[in-house]
Amino acid sequence: MGDFVGQTAIVTGAAQGIGRAIAAELASQGANLAICDLRSEKLTAFAQELAASASGQILARRVDLSRAQEISDFVREVEERFARIDILVNNAGIHPLHAIEEISDEEWDLVLAVNLKAHFHLCKAVLPAMRRRRYGRIINISSEAGKNGGTIAALHYSASKGGVLAFTRNLAQQVGSDGITVNAICPGRIASEMSGSVTPEENQRFIDKSIVKRLGTPEDIAFAVAYLAHPRASFVTAETMNVNGGTLRD
Numbered sequence: 001m002g003d004f005v006g007q008t009a010i011v012t013g014a015a016q017g018i019g020r021a022i023a024a025e026l027a028s029q030g031a032n033l034a035i036c037d038l039r040s041e042k043l044t045a046f047a048q049e050l051a052a053s054a055s056g057q058i059l060a061r062r063v064d065l066s067r068a069q070e071i072s073d074f075v076r077e078v079e080e081r082f083a084r085i086d087i088l089v090n091n092a093g094i095h096p097l098h099a100i101e102e103i104s105d106e107e108w109d110l111v112l113a114v115n116l117k118a119h120f121h122l123c124k125a126v127l128p129a130m131r132r133r134r135y136g137r138i139i140n141i142s143s144e145a146g147k148n149g150g151t152i153a154a155l156h157y158s159a160s161k162g163g164v165l166a167f168t169r170n171l172a173q174q175v176g177s178d179g180i181t182v183n184a185i186c187p188g189r190i191a192s193e194m195s196g197s198v199t200p201e202e203n204q205r206f207i208d209k210s211i212v213k214r215l216g217t218p219e220d221i222a223f224a225v226a227y228l229a230h231p232r233a234s235f236v237t238a239e240t241m242n243v244n245g246g247t248l249r250d
């Protein structure tokens, strides 16, 4: 398949887990990729792997998404290198497991900065290029926790993911007439480092509650992203797609 040949996609948090699978999926369909993460060694190794098999070009940069300047420098470099940005996938996220009493102001601010404010900075930075070409696909990775509040003590995480949903709907109505869609995905529990930090019992509870009786895979989310990123998904916007094996049904 080459549905994204000639297009450029930014994927954040692509060194591992869901972001890595999203980047691999878009690259396998011919996209040029601009990937970023805090973990530069892992990201570079992945970029080298991708470059060996993908037909598109790969740009990989260490970016700390809690720093606005690093985001704008990264997006400027992507524009200079590829002259267009078609797809933005806001995927990176953090999920510290702390009860409310244990959450410091600093930790609260960091979770909101990475999980929500970075979306604002990235969208603001890519929108001029998307508007100029009257085309864009923005996909924000939220969470089931953004809808139901979550089942694990991570108040800031759930608040940030709920914020991503409102952010998605509001931005969608601001940019729709410019040919830009903005959608969110709410993954259920996905096998990754993040879900590895909760207890096996907690993950088993998710599996028991699901219809398909398994955790999700990063590839399950990547496939949903590829659909929302597709040029033919032009009538899908302000939507939240559950990819959760049937746990939360709404």
Ligand SMILES: NC(=O)c1ccc[n+]([C@@H]2O[C@H](COP(=O)([O-])OP(=O)(O)OC[C@H]3O[C@@H](n4cnc5c(N)ncnc54)[C@H](O)[C@@H]3O)[C@@H](O)[C@H]2O)c1
Pocket: 012, 013, 014, 015, 016, 017, 018, 019, 036, 037, 038, 039, 063, 064, 065, 066, 091, 092, 093, 094, 095, 114, 141, 142, 143, 144, 186, 187, 188, 189, 190, 191, 192, 193, 194, 195
């Ligand atoms: N795994 C799950 O069960 C699950 C469920 C629902 C939603 N999600 C969401 O999916 C997304 C990806 O999660 P994952 O499971 O792959 O997690 P992960 O922890 O495996 O990967 C997250 C990536 O984001 C990067 N990152 C963290 N802080 C960053 C920063 N300041 N700047 C740049 N990069 C940074 C990390 O280095 C890491 O590579 C997250 O937004 C997460 O909230 C995951």
